[in-house]
Amino acid sequence: MRPDRWLSLARLSSQSRLNLLCLALTLVALVAQFSLFGSNSLVTAAICSAAILLALLLHLCLRPLLQEITALNLHAQNLQDGSFNTGANQLKIHALAPLAQSLNTMSAQLRSERATLYQRELLLDTVLQSSPTALLLTDEHDTILMANPAARRLLNAGKALNGSKLASSTTTLPTLAQAITSRQQGLLHLPDHSIWHLAQNQFQLNQKQHNLYLLKPMTRxxxxxxxxxxxxxxxxxxxxxxxxxxxxxxxxxxxxxxxxxxxxxxxxxxxxxxxxxxxxxxxxxxxxxxxxKLPKPSLSPVNWPRLINQLQDLYEFDLVGALPKLLWQADTAQLQQLLLNLLKNAHESGSDAELITLQFEENSQQLRITLQDAGPGMSEDQLQYALVPFYTSKSEGSGIGLSLCRDIIEAHGGSISLRNLVAGLEVSLLLPSCDAATRPLQ
The missing domain is CATH 1.20.5 (Single alpha-helices involved in coiled-coils or other helix-helix interfaces)
Known part of the structure; x- marks a missing residue:
């Protein structure tokens, strides 16, 4: 018999091969009958009936095995489709029980590995979303594939960047654009006087070139x-x-x-x-x-009405809005010194006293204290170096007033920022929530 015919027989189902076997046995029996007994209709009918009965019996015996194979095949298809929560019914599996057990063990292992992988992906996504480091992933055509919130805030005021070109997204930051183009790594000084550390890496993903950019804030x-x-x-x-x-x-x-x-x-x-x-x-x-030798802050709940009254006894200003209602902890003496320094600077700026305002804005995470005057503001150089010790634009200044303010607020875990307005200078202080303020200071 030709090899291709053997292959055709091998492709037949078990039921079909059993039927062929019954047919072959019937033909052998009929040949033996005609050789030994000659033509006899009764014997021929008995042989044919026996062949049909044998085929039915084989079919009945084979049915449970076929059902087990069908169940295991369905289980294997579920695994192939990524459904690891199903398994073969052990009550209906007998002859192929070892195979069913192996598939169930494989399913449990895959289910465990998928859960672990999902947890790792969730952890990685949480880290990327909450990290202050700006992360940008681009393809070989300079298209941004992924940007975490820090990157969106840095380049696009918090708006989405996916799908845009990196070159067009960095037009407002020429220093960064130049560093990316020249493959420069290291510290960058951006126009807003912030300092960042740029790291660039290239790697292959799905046989395509990708670029990873990491910008770590280093200002503080x-x-x-x-x-x-x-x-x-x-x-x-x-x-x-x-x-x-x-x-x-x-x-x-x-x-x-x-x-x-x-x-x-x-x-x-x-x-x-x-x-x-x-x-x-x-x-x-x-x-x-x-x-x-500024001492470590001694934190206690701030009595805001008393603090404001003490400040107004020394400097005139207008309180805008209400006082904080949540519990905020700080070193009251240091906080008073900080605000006195800022009020003193506001009055020395030449602003009318009635135009100097102090405002509080709070939420569950932080308290913002904003002091605004109507003076001439600061030049770009003054804004850049205002918080540097010994720097002063006053003929008789010591250059430690704003530096002391920064030292005090940072010792409380907060921050200070200055910016020019249409008329005057705005100083913003951020004080963290009670939980953050009571953490051990670094």
Missing amino acids: EIQREELSAWKKLLRVIGHELNNTLAPLSSVAYSGEQRALQLKQTELAQLFSNVSERSAALNQFVQAYIQFA
């Missing part, structure tokens, strides 16, 4: 390190100046007293001037030392 970390360096320098300088000023003041005082005894008026006045300048310099140094 760098400012914190910068402030820490300034404080260390202040402590060293303050220590050396104190060691010099103390004996100098003592010598000046003694010299003044001796000159008065000798009735040397001009010499006494000279020593008096030296003593006064030493005292003024010492007061100046102490102010810097106090800034360098």
Whole structure:
């Protein structure tokens, strides 16, 4: 018999092959009958009846096995379609029970692995959505495939970016666009004076080139390190100046007293001037030392009516809206010093006192304190360096007022920002909720 015919027989179902077997046995029996007994209708009828009965019996015996095969085949199809919650009915599986058990074990393993994979995907998505790091994924044609909320806020005011071109999305940030084009990595200073660290990576996904861009905000970390360096320098300088000023003041005082005894008026006045300048310099140094040694905030519920009354006793301003109604914890003394510094700057800006406003806005997550004046505002350079220690645009300023404000609010886990308005300067303070404010400070 030709090989292709054997293949045709192999493709037949079990039922068809059993029927062929019965037919072959019938033909053999009929051939044997005619060879041994000759033509006999009764014997022929008996042989045919026996063949039909055998076929029926084989069919009945094969039916349970076919049902088991059908059930297992359905289970396998469910696994192929990704449905891992179904299984073969063990009560109806007998001959193929080991195979059914193997399929059930495979189904349980796949179900467990899918649940683990789903949890990992959910965790990864949660991390990406809540991360302050801006993440952008583009294809080989520079089309943005994925952008997390931080990236959307940075590039498109929180709006969707998927499907747009990265080059067009970075037109408002030429520094970033240039860094991406030149494959530059490292720190970037953006126009809003924020500092970001850019990392770029290329990889193959589904045999296609993809680009991953990660922008990590570094402004606060760098400012914190910068402030820490300034404080260390202040402590060293303050220590050396104190060691010099103390004996100098003592010598000046003694010299003044001796000159008065000798009735040397001009010499006494000279020593008096030296003593006064030493005292003024010492007061100046102490102010810097106090800034360098700002204590850790002692948190307690803020009594807002009392705090506002104390501020209005010293500086005039208009309270806009209501006072906070939720429980907010802070170091009241430090918070008062912060607001006094800001009010002092507002009055020194040349703004009319009645145009200086203080406003509170709160939600469950944070309290926003906004102070606004009607002065000339700040230049771009002043806005950029206003929070840097020792920087001042005033002829007699020390340059630590706003730096102290930033140090106080950041010690509370919050932040400070400045921006020019159409008329005047707006200073915004963000104070975190009670839970965040009571966490251990870094």
